[in-house]
Amino acid sequence: MDEALKKKLIEAMAGTVVAHADELTALDQAIGDGDHGLNMKRGFEAVLAETDTIVAKPLPDALKAIGTTLVMKVGGASGPLYGTLFMALGKELPPDPTIADVAQALAAAIEAVKARGKSDLGQKTMLDVLAPLQAALAAGGADLAARLPAVADEAAAATVPLKAIRGRASFLGERSIGHMDPGARSSALLATAICNAIGA
Amino acid sequence: MPASKNVGIVIVSHSAKVAEGAADMVRQMVGDNVPLAAAGGNAEGGLGTDVAAIMAAIDRAWSEAGVAILVDLGGAETNSEMAVEMMPEERRERIVICNAPIVEGAVMAATEASGGSPLAVVRATAEELISA
Numbered sequence: 515m516d517e518a519l520k521k522k523l524i525e526a527m528a529g530t531v532v533a534h535a536d537e538l539t540a541l542d543q544a545i546g547d548g549d550h551g552l553n554m555k556r557g558f559e560a561v562l563a564e565t566d567t568i569v570a571k572p573l574p575d576a577l578k579a580i581g582t583t584l585v586m587k588v589g590g591a592s593g594p595l596y597g598t599l600f601m602a603l604g605k606e607l608p609p610d611p612t613i614a615d616v617a618q619a620l621a622a623a624i625e626a627v628k629a630r631g632k633s634d635l636g637q638k639t640m641l642d643v644l645a646p647l648q649a650a651l652a653a654g655g656a657d658l659a660a661r662l663p664a665v666a667d668e669a670a671a672a673t674v675p676l677k678a679i680r681g682r683a684s685f686l687g688e689r690s691i692g693h694m695d696p697g698a699r700s701s702a703l704l705a706t707a708i709c710n711a712i713g714a
Numbered sequence: 715m716p717a718s719k720n721v722g723i724v725i726v727s728h729s730a731k732v733a734e735g736a737a738d739m740v741r742q743m744v745g746d747n748v749p750l751a752a753a754g755g756n757a758e759g760g761l762g763t764d765v766a767a768i769m770a771a772i773d774r775a776w777s778e779a780g781v782a783i784l785v786d787l788g789g790a791e792t793n794s795e796m797a798v799e800m801m802p803e804e805r806r807e808r809i810v811i812c813n814a815p816i817v818e819g820a821v822m823a824a825t826e827a828s829g830g831s832p833l834a835v836v837r838a839t840a841e842e843l844i845s846a
Protein backbone atom coordinates (compact mmCIF):
# COMPACT_ATOMS: atom_id res chain seq x y z
CA MET A 515 0.00 0.00 0.00
CA ASP A 516 1.43 3.39 -0.99
CA GLU A 517 2.08 6.25 1.42
CA ALA A 518 -0.62 8.48 -0.06
CA LEU A 519 -3.35 5.93 0.62
CA LYS A 520 -2.07 5.23 4.15
CA LYS A 521 -2.11 8.96 4.83
CA LYS A 522 -5.61 9.28 3.42
CA LEU A 523 -6.83 6.43 5.64
CA ILE A 524 -5.30 7.91 8.80
CA GLU A 525 -6.76 11.33 8.05
CA ALA A 526 -10.16 9.76 7.33
CA MET A 527 -10.17 7.79 10.60
CA ALA A 528 -8.95 10.70 12.71
CA GLY A 529 -11.33 13.06 10.94
CA THR A 530 -14.41 11.00 11.67
CA VAL A 531 -13.44 10.41 15.30
CA VAL A 532 -12.84 14.12 15.89
CA ALA A 533 -16.05 15.08 14.06
CA HIS A 534 -18.12 12.62 16.10
CA ALA A 535 -16.36 12.95 19.47
CA ASP A 536 -19.31 14.70 21.10
CA GLU A 537 -21.75 12.12 19.77
CA LEU A 538 -19.60 9.24 21.08
CA THR A 539 -19.29 10.91 24.46
CA ALA A 540 -23.07 11.43 24.60
CA LEU A 541 -23.63 7.72 23.86
CA ASP A 542 -21.12 6.80 26.53
CA GLN A 543 -22.72 9.14 29.07
CA ALA A 544 -25.94 7.17 28.62
CA ILE A 545 -24.49 3.77 29.45
CA GLY A 546 -20.76 4.08 30.18
CA ASP A 547 -18.40 6.45 31.92
CA GLY A 548 -18.84 9.24 29.41
CA ASP A 549 -15.31 9.44 28.11
CA HIS A 550 -15.36 7.44 24.87
CA GLY A 551 -15.48 10.42 22.49
CA LEU A 552 -12.79 12.36 24.31
CA ASN A 553 -10.56 9.30 24.69
CA MET A 554 -10.83 8.28 21.04
CA LYS A 555 -10.23 11.87 19.96
CA ARG A 556 -7.07 12.05 22.06
CA GLY A 557 -5.86 8.74 20.64
CA PHE A 558 -6.51 9.52 16.99
CA GLU A 559 -5.12 13.04 17.30
CA ALA A 560 -1.91 11.43 18.55
CA VAL A 561 -1.97 9.06 15.55
CA LEU A 562 -2.58 12.02 13.23
CA ALA A 563 0.38 13.87 14.74
CA GLU A 564 2.60 10.91 13.82
CA THR A 565 1.18 10.47 10.31
CA ASP A 566 4.43 11.10 8.47
CA THR A 567 6.37 8.56 10.55
CA ILE A 568 3.59 6.00 10.34
CA VAL A 569 2.99 6.17 6.59
CA ALA A 570 6.71 5.69 5.90
CA LYS A 571 6.42 2.18 7.38
CA PRO A 572 5.13 -0.87 5.48
CA LEU A 573 1.43 -1.48 6.19
CA PRO A 574 1.93 -4.14 8.91
CA ASP A 575 4.30 -1.90 10.87
CA ALA A 576 2.12 1.16 10.26
CA LEU A 577 -0.87 -0.69 11.77
CA LYS A 578 1.20 -1.80 14.76
CA ALA A 579 2.36 1.79 15.29
CA ILE A 580 -1.25 3.02 15.20
CA GLY A 581 -2.21 0.32 17.71
CA THR A 582 0.63 1.18 20.07
CA THR A 583 -0.20 4.89 19.91
CA LEU A 584 -3.85 4.19 20.74
CA VAL A 585 -2.86 1.98 23.67
CA MET A 586 -0.61 4.69 25.07
CA LYS A 587 -2.81 7.73 24.45
CA VAL A 588 -6.47 6.78 24.71
CA GLY A 589 -6.50 6.40 28.49
CA GLY A 590 -9.65 4.28 28.74
CA ALA A 591 -10.67 0.70 28.06
CA SER A 592 -11.09 1.51 24.37
CA GLY A 593 -7.30 2.10 24.13
CA PRO A 594 -6.26 -1.51 24.62
CA LEU A 595 -9.28 -2.75 22.67
CA TYR A 596 -8.68 -0.63 19.56
CA GLY A 597 -4.93 -0.95 20.10
CA THR A 598 -5.24 -4.72 20.09
CA LEU A 599 -7.41 -4.58 16.95
CA PHE A 600 -4.85 -2.54 15.01
CA MET A 601 -1.85 -4.46 16.34
CA ALA A 602 -3.47 -7.78 15.42
CA LEU A 603 -4.28 -6.52 11.94
CA GLY A 604 -0.67 -5.43 11.59
CA LYS A 605 0.51 -8.87 12.64
CA GLU A 606 -1.76 -10.66 10.16
CA LEU A 607 -1.75 -8.48 7.05
CA PRO A 608 0.83 -8.56 4.24
CA PRO A 609 2.14 -5.18 2.98
CA ASP A 610 -0.28 -5.20 0.03
CA PRO A 611 -3.34 -7.14 1.12
CA THR A 612 -6.21 -8.44 -0.99
CA ILE A 613 -9.83 -8.34 0.26
CA ALA A 614 -9.45 -12.00 1.24
CA ASP A 615 -6.34 -11.10 3.28
CA VAL A 616 -8.27 -8.35 5.06
CA ALA A 617 -11.14 -10.73 5.83
CA GLN A 618 -8.75 -13.30 7.27
CA ALA A 619 -6.80 -10.70 9.27
CA LEU A 620 -9.97 -9.13 10.65
CA ALA A 621 -11.16 -12.56 11.78
CA ALA A 622 -7.91 -13.02 13.72
CA ALA A 623 -8.07 -9.46 15.08
CA ILE A 624 -11.65 -10.03 16.29
CA GLU A 625 -10.42 -13.04 18.25
CA ALA A 626 -7.68 -10.89 19.78
CA VAL A 627 -10.21 -8.22 20.79
CA LYS A 628 -12.48 -10.92 22.29
CA ALA A 629 -9.57 -12.16 24.39
CA ARG A 630 -8.54 -8.65 25.45
CA GLY A 631 -12.05 -7.62 26.47
CA LYS A 632 -13.06 -11.09 27.71
CA SER A 633 -16.20 -10.60 25.64
CA ASP A 634 -18.09 -12.23 22.82
CA LEU A 635 -20.67 -11.45 20.19
CA GLY A 636 -24.08 -10.26 21.34
CA GLN A 637 -22.72 -8.49 24.44
CA LYS A 638 -23.26 -4.95 23.12
CA THR A 639 -19.68 -4.12 22.18
CA MET A 640 -17.58 -3.14 19.17
CA LEU A 641 -17.46 -6.86 18.30
CA ASP A 642 -21.10 -6.68 17.24
CA VAL A 643 -20.05 -4.35 14.41
CA LEU A 644 -16.70 -5.93 13.56
CA ALA A 645 -18.13 -9.44 13.11
CA PRO A 646 -20.78 -8.53 10.47
CA LEU A 647 -18.14 -6.46 8.65
CA GLN A 648 -15.81 -9.44 8.66
CA ALA A 649 -18.58 -11.71 7.35
CA ALA A 650 -19.32 -9.27 4.52
CA LEU A 651 -15.63 -9.04 3.64
CA ALA A 652 -15.31 -12.83 3.66
CA ALA A 653 -18.37 -13.17 1.40
CA GLY A 654 -16.74 -10.71 -1.00
CA GLY A 655 -18.52 -9.53 -4.16
CA ALA A 656 -18.55 -6.25 -6.02
CA ASP A 657 -18.60 -2.73 -4.58
CA LEU A 658 -17.60 -3.73 -1.04
CA ALA A 659 -16.42 -0.22 -0.21
CA ALA A 660 -19.84 1.10 -1.19
CA ARG A 661 -21.80 -1.60 0.63
CA LEU A 662 -19.92 -1.96 3.92
CA PRO A 663 -20.91 1.38 5.51
CA ALA A 664 -24.55 0.27 5.52
CA VAL A 665 -23.54 -3.09 7.03
CA ALA A 666 -21.66 -1.22 9.78
CA ASP A 667 -24.49 1.21 10.50
CA GLU A 668 -27.10 -1.55 10.68
CA ALA A 669 -24.87 -3.57 12.99
CA ALA A 670 -24.32 -0.58 15.28
CA ALA A 671 -28.08 0.09 15.35
CA ALA A 672 -28.64 -3.57 16.23
CA THR A 673 -26.76 -3.03 19.53
CA VAL A 674 -29.56 -0.72 20.76
CA PRO A 675 -31.89 -3.48 22.05
CA LEU A 676 -29.03 -5.56 23.51
CA LYS A 677 -28.21 -5.78 27.21
CA ALA A 678 -24.60 -5.00 28.09
CA ILE A 679 -22.56 -7.80 29.65
CA ARG A 680 -19.13 -6.16 29.63
CA GLY A 681 -17.72 -2.83 30.74
CA ARG A 682 -19.34 -0.23 32.92
CA ALA A 683 -22.57 -0.48 30.90
CA SER A 684 -23.00 -3.96 32.39
CA PHE A 685 -23.50 -2.35 35.84
CA LEU A 686 -26.69 -0.88 34.46
CA GLY A 687 -28.09 -4.29 33.50
CA GLU A 688 -31.54 -3.88 31.95
CA ARG A 689 -31.10 -0.11 31.85
CA SER A 690 -28.38 -0.53 29.20
CA ILE A 691 -31.13 -1.65 26.81
CA GLY A 692 -32.33 1.05 24.43
CA HIS A 693 -28.97 2.79 23.90
CA MET A 694 -26.49 2.24 21.09
CA ASP A 695 -23.15 0.95 22.28
CA PRO A 696 -20.51 3.70 21.93
CA GLY A 697 -17.81 1.22 20.85
CA ALA A 698 -20.12 -0.22 18.21
CA ARG A 699 -20.75 3.31 16.95
CA SER A 700 -17.05 4.22 16.83
CA SER A 701 -16.27 0.98 14.98
CA ALA A 702 -18.99 1.74 12.44
CA LEU A 703 -17.65 5.27 12.01
CA LEU A 704 -14.10 4.04 11.44
CA ALA A 705 -15.24 1.35 8.98
CA THR A 706 -17.28 3.90 7.03
CA ALA A 707 -14.37 6.36 6.95
CA ILE A 708 -12.04 3.64 5.66
CA CYS A 709 -14.51 2.53 2.98
CA ASN A 710 -15.14 6.09 1.84
CA ALA A 711 -11.43 6.83 1.66
CA ILE A 712 -10.74 3.67 -0.35
CA GLY A 713 -13.81 4.07 -2.54
CA ALA A 714 -13.29 7.74 -3.32
CA MET B 715 15.22 1.92 48.33
CA PRO B 716 17.46 -1.12 47.93
CA ALA B 717 16.06 -3.95 45.82
CA SER B 718 13.52 -5.77 47.97
CA LYS B 719 13.13 -9.49 48.15
CA ASN B 720 9.46 -8.98 48.91
CA VAL B 721 6.71 -8.98 46.28
CA GLY B 722 5.91 -5.46 45.06
CA ILE B 723 2.43 -3.95 44.97
CA VAL B 724 1.04 -1.68 42.25
CA ILE B 725 -2.26 0.14 42.67
CA VAL B 726 -4.07 1.21 39.48
CA SER B 727 -7.17 3.39 39.68
CA HIS B 728 -9.07 5.63 37.29
CA SER B 729 -8.46 8.37 39.84
CA ALA B 730 -4.98 9.61 40.81
CA LYS B 731 -6.33 10.49 44.26
CA VAL B 732 -7.75 7.01 44.81
CA ALA B 733 -4.50 5.38 43.69
CA GLU B 734 -2.34 7.64 45.86
CA GLY B 735 -4.73 7.43 48.80
CA ALA B 736 -4.78 3.65 48.69
CA ALA B 737 -0.97 3.64 48.51
CA ASP B 738 -0.79 5.99 51.53
CA MET B 739 -3.03 3.65 53.45
CA VAL B 740 -0.86 0.64 52.61
CA ARG B 741 2.30 2.55 53.55
CA GLN B 742 0.92 3.57 56.94
CA MET B 743 -0.59 0.20 57.78
CA VAL B 744 2.11 -2.09 56.43
CA GLY B 745 5.29 -0.06 56.47
CA ASP B 746 8.14 0.36 54.05
CA ASN B 747 9.46 -3.10 53.39
CA VAL B 748 7.16 -3.73 50.43
CA PRO B 749 7.95 -1.99 47.13
CA LEU B 750 4.85 0.04 46.36
CA ALA B 751 3.73 2.26 43.48
CA ALA B 752 0.49 3.84 42.33
CA ALA B 753 -0.76 4.84 38.89
CA GLY B 754 -4.00 6.77 38.62
CA GLY B 755 -5.69 8.91 36.00
CA ASN B 756 -5.04 9.31 32.31
CA ALA B 757 -2.01 10.97 30.73
CA GLU B 758 -3.70 14.38 30.93
CA GLY B 759 -4.54 14.15 34.60
CA GLY B 760 -8.22 13.31 34.09
CA LEU B 761 -10.06 10.16 35.06
CA GLY B 762 -8.80 7.07 33.27
CA THR B 763 -5.81 4.80 33.21
CA ASP B 764 -2.57 5.19 31.32
CA VAL B 765 -0.60 2.19 30.06
CA ALA B 766 2.71 4.07 30.12
CA ALA B 767 2.10 5.18 33.72
CA ILE B 768 1.20 1.62 34.74
CA MET B 769 4.41 0.32 33.15
CA ALA B 770 6.38 2.97 35.05
CA ALA B 771 4.67 2.00 38.31
CA ILE B 772 5.54 -1.66 37.74
CA ASP B 773 9.16 -0.58 37.25
CA ARG B 774 9.14 1.42 40.49
CA ALA B 775 7.64 -1.44 42.49
CA TRP B 776 9.70 -4.11 40.74
CA SER B 777 11.02 -6.95 42.82
CA GLU B 778 12.63 -10.18 41.71
CA ALA B 779 9.82 -11.87 43.68
CA GLY B 780 7.34 -10.26 41.32
CA VAL B 781 4.60 -7.65 41.41
CA ALA B 782 0.91 -7.91 42.31
CA ILE B 783 -1.38 -5.32 40.70
CA LEU B 784 -4.65 -4.17 42.25
CA VAL B 785 -7.14 -2.43 39.93
CA ASP B 786 -10.51 -0.71 40.23
CA LEU B 787 -12.88 -0.79 37.23
CA GLY B 788 -12.72 -2.54 33.84
CA GLY B 789 -10.44 -0.15 31.96
CA ALA B 790 -7.88 -0.32 34.75
CA GLU B 791 -7.76 -4.09 34.38
CA THR B 792 -7.60 -4.02 30.58
CA ASN B 793 -4.90 -1.35 30.57
CA SER B 794 -2.95 -3.23 33.26
CA GLU B 795 -3.06 -6.40 31.16
CA MET B 796 -1.80 -4.40 28.22
CA ALA B 797 1.00 -2.92 30.33
CA VAL B 798 2.04 -6.40 31.52
CA GLU B 799 2.19 -7.65 27.94
CA MET B 800 4.39 -4.74 26.97
CA MET B 801 6.89 -5.46 29.75
CA PRO B 802 10.08 -7.44 28.99
CA GLU B 803 9.24 -11.10 28.50
CA GLU B 804 11.27 -12.35 31.47
CA ARG B 805 9.24 -10.14 33.81
CA ARG B 806 5.77 -10.93 32.50
CA GLU B 807 5.27 -14.22 34.29
CA ARG B 808 6.19 -12.56 37.57
CA ILE B 809 3.39 -9.97 37.38
CA VAL B 810 -0.18 -10.82 38.37
CA ILE B 811 -3.39 -8.80 38.37
CA CYS B 812 -5.44 -9.62 41.46
CA ASN B 813 -9.18 -10.06 41.26
CA ALA B 814 -9.84 -8.21 44.50
CA PRO B 815 -11.23 -4.90 45.79
CA ILE B 816 -8.55 -2.28 45.25
CA VAL B 817 -8.11 -0.83 48.76
CA GLU B 818 -8.73 -3.93 50.85
CA GLY B 819 -6.87 -6.07 48.33
CA ALA B 820 -3.85 -3.77 48.36
CA VAL B 821 -3.63 -3.79 52.16
CA MET B 822 -4.06 -7.57 52.35
CA ALA B 823 -1.60 -8.22 49.53
CA ALA B 824 0.98 -5.87 51.05
CA THR B 825 0.58 -7.43 54.50
CA GLU B 826 1.19 -10.87 53.03
CA ALA B 827 4.08 -9.60 50.90
CA SER B 828 5.75 -7.93 53.90
CA GLY B 829 6.26 -11.37 55.43
CA GLY B 830 8.22 -12.51 52.39
CA SER B 831 5.49 -14.70 50.89
CA PRO B 832 5.79 -15.70 47.23
CA LEU B 833 3.68 -14.04 44.55
CA ALA B 834 1.05 -16.80 44.32
CA VAL B 835 0.38 -16.58 48.06
CA VAL B 836 0.20 -12.78 47.98
CA ARG B 837 -2.34 -13.00 45.19
CA ALA B 838 -4.39 -15.69 46.94
CA THR B 839 -4.52 -13.60 50.11
CA ALA B 840 -5.80 -10.57 48.20
CA GLU B 841 -8.35 -12.64 46.32
CA GLU B 842 -9.68 -14.41 49.40
CA LEU B 843 -11.54 -11.20 50.07
CA ILE B 844 -13.94 -11.95 47.26
CA SER B 845 -14.05 -15.75 47.32
CA ALA B 846 -14.90 -15.89 51.02
